[in-house]
Amino acid sequence: MELAKHADAVERLLKGRNLDGWEMFLSQSRDLAIEAKQGKVDAFRAAEPFGVAVRLKVGDGLGFSFSTSMEPAALSMMVDGALVAARAQAQDPCYTLAAPAALYPELPWLYDPELPAVDEELKVARALELERLTLATDPRVKRVRKCSYGESVYSTFIRNSLGLEKGYRGSYVTCSVSAVAEDGGDAQSGWDYAFSPSFKGIDIEAVARGAGRRATSLLGARTIPGMRCPVVLDNHVAAALVEVLAPSFLGESVHKGKSLFLGKEGEQVFSELVTLRDDGLLLDGMGTAPCDGEGVPQQDTPLVTSGVLQGFLYDSYWGKKAGVSSTGNAERGGVKGPPRSGAHNLMIQPGEASPEALLAGVERGVLITEVMGMHTANTISGDFSVGASGFYLERGEILYPVKGLALAGNLLQLFRGVDLVGSDLRFFGGAGSPSLRVGELEISGA
CATH class of the missing domain: 3.30.2290.10 (PmbA/TldD superfamily)
Known part of the structure; x- marks a missing residue:
């Protein structure tokens, strides 16, 4: 070579x-x-x-x-x-x-x-x-x-x-x-x-x-009044939420007191339907490699299993600080900076629900296909308030596109409220998720 x-x-x-x-x-x-x-x-x-x-x-x-x-x-x-x-x-x-x-x-x-x-x-x-x-x-x-x-x-x-x-x-x-x-x-x-x-x-x-x-699909979008209702998040939106969670799974964030999951290892943090892992060996994954930026073999690391927090991601430095082995999560953005800890292919495990099944049973609610300002979410408290657009649902059917919505809540509460997980896993960069249905969320409208 x-x-x-x-x-x-x-x-x-x-x-x-x-x-x-x-x-x-x-x-x-x-x-x-x-x-x-x-x-x-x-x-x-x-x-x-x-x-x-x-x-x-x-x-x-x-x-x-x-x-x-x-x-x-x-x-x-x-x-x-x-x-x-x-x-x-x-x-x-x-x-x-x-x-x-x-x-x-x-x-x-x-x-x-x-x-x-x-x-x-x-x-x-x-x-x-x-x-x-x-x-x-x-x-x-x-x-x-x-x-x-x-x-x-x-x-x-x-x-x-x-x-x-x-x-x-x-x-x-x-x-x-x-x-x-x-x-x-x-x-x-x-x-x-x-x-x-x-x-x-x-x-x-x-x-x-x-x-x-x-x-x-969003042409002719209308505004709707605010309501508290079931919400279906398509895989694009759900992956954006996973990306916001990523820093909280780093051992560095835990050590610095900047993780949503501080002190919660072994606890139920999400709905039991949600399993999340960082798979550094994922087939066709954007973050896949035989080793990380320090030469440690990458691996498939379970982080949340059936809603229970299993652990965190470490490079050599933060692993030694915590008294654990590296999980192969040192990353480099080229030669111009030293390695730092990061997730590789962070993903929510897909379920078995089809897109139709996710909508079925929603008497009145919304399907969210686009969010604006997710980067403003507070990664320490989990609080978020973002603009959104998508579709109004009644009796499990899409009626018309909607715009000018605002979603507000807390990431931990949102993931605890997941009552159905889709089968349509898709990655957007280093974060992936299937579509998710949340039992209830606050939607602000016109």
């Missing part, structure tokens, strides 16, 4: 230094981004980022530095910078490096060997075709706001002074489109996307249909 040769060059610089431990992380990729607009290529960007980062241990101090150049002078400056930081760093016995693992998971599907050989003209054609298909979904879809194709072929390599050495490569392709539908003076937008490790894994027709359907 080419990155291993670069690591050798860095390791030679570390020899003779008065160190108590070291770690190096190398990363390179070939990235492509294409945007289509009005039947033409609106943007075409290609990049090949490369970099190396080191963490050096001196006593109980740990210093970090990085370089995007393999020139000897740049590497020497990087090592010197990390040494200065390690000596200046406050001493902390929890600064630690990962031990080598006996076994790493095999994920042969993570890399698509055909992707680099696909002609760029085919990739441009895919972006243009996605825009054309979206406009063709319905006469009321008048324009496409943004239509994108993206890809990356990447390699990473980790080595440390404890004998850990792990490299792997992967690939991914994304497509997304935002459509605008207009009718009778009303305009609504709809968005959809797809992610896959392979070029063939993307269904652009499904992406076009999804965006077109979301845009057109």
Whole structure:
């Protein structure tokens, strides 16, 4: 592996230094981004980022530095910078490096060997075709706001002074489109996307249909008076709620007193219908890899089982603080920052209820398909108040689209109130959920 040769060059610089431990992380990729607009290529960007980062241990101090150049002078400056930081760093016995693992998971599907050989003209054609298909979904879809194709072929390599050495490569392709539908003076937008490790894994027709359907279905939306009623959250909205919960499942947040679940391990925190886990080995998952940013094997970690809180997610540092092993949840956003704890593929386990079953039995209520301002939710108290739109329900049937709603409540109370879990699990980035039905929520309307 080419990155291993670069690591050798860095390791030679570390020899003779008065160190108590070291770690190096190398990363390179070939990235492509294409945007289509009005039947033409609106943007075409290609990049090949490369970099190396080191963490050096001196006593109980740990210093970090990085370089995007393999020139000897740049590497020497990087090592010197990390040494200065390690000596200046406050001493902390929890600064630690990962031990080598006996076994790493095999994920042969993570890399698509055909992707680099696909002609760029085919990739441009895919972006243009996605825009054309979206406009063709319905006469009321008048324009496409943004239509994108993206890809990356990447390699990473980790080595440390404890004998850990792990490299792997992967690939991914994304497509997304935002459509605008207009009718009778009303305009609504709809968005959809797809992610896959392979070029063939993307269904652009499904992406076009999804965006077109979301845009057109909300045309003619009405306002309704406020009420307290059953609410069905579609998988897009439910995944947004899971994403808000993510920081509370980190050991770091627990230690700092910033978790919703502080002191609740072993307690019933959600409805018994809700099971939630972080699966770092999920097939086709955006956060899947054989190891985390420190070289610890990733794993499938149960967090909430039948509503009962099982535990939290840790990297090496916060695991040592808590007196537990790392769960393989160190993540890196490239070489320019040290690893930090984070979820990989955080998901609510799907149930068996069909979309029809979720609506059945709702005498008067709403199906929420869009929320605005979920990032404003208080991740410590769980309180939230967000704008929303969707559909008014009566006797289990969708009657008409609604807008101008506001949802307010508490995340813990919301998840305790789940009385039905859908079968339609879908991921939006690193968070996934099926649709959920909540027995009662406060809805503010006109």
